[in-house]
Amino acid sequence: MRLFHCTYCGHKLRFRQSACSQCYQPTPYYNRLRFWLILTLAVLAAAAAFALSLIV
Known part of the structure; x- marks a missing residue:
């Protein structure tokens, strides 16, 4: 699934990629x-x- 776009070239990125392909x-x-x-x-x-703040 491609959710994000590369900020440099606009290529659609797969989730969890560390570099644009x-x-x-x-x-x-x-x-x-x-x-x-x-x-x-x-x-x-x-x-x-x-x-927890609601309980106390």
């Missing part, structure tokens, strides 16, 4: 798995902190 430039950070894992963990931690 056409121009070999690095892909945007939000196209990488590490970004989405960190974002998900941060949202879950914020939701847990909010839920």
Whole structure:
């Protein structure tokens, strides 16, 4: 599935690629798995902190 475009050449990128397959430039950070894992963990931690603040 191609969700993102290369910022240099406009080529459609596959998810989790670290470099464009056409121009070999690095892909945007939000196209990488590490970004989405960190974002998900941060949202879950914020939701847990909010839920705990409602209980106390």
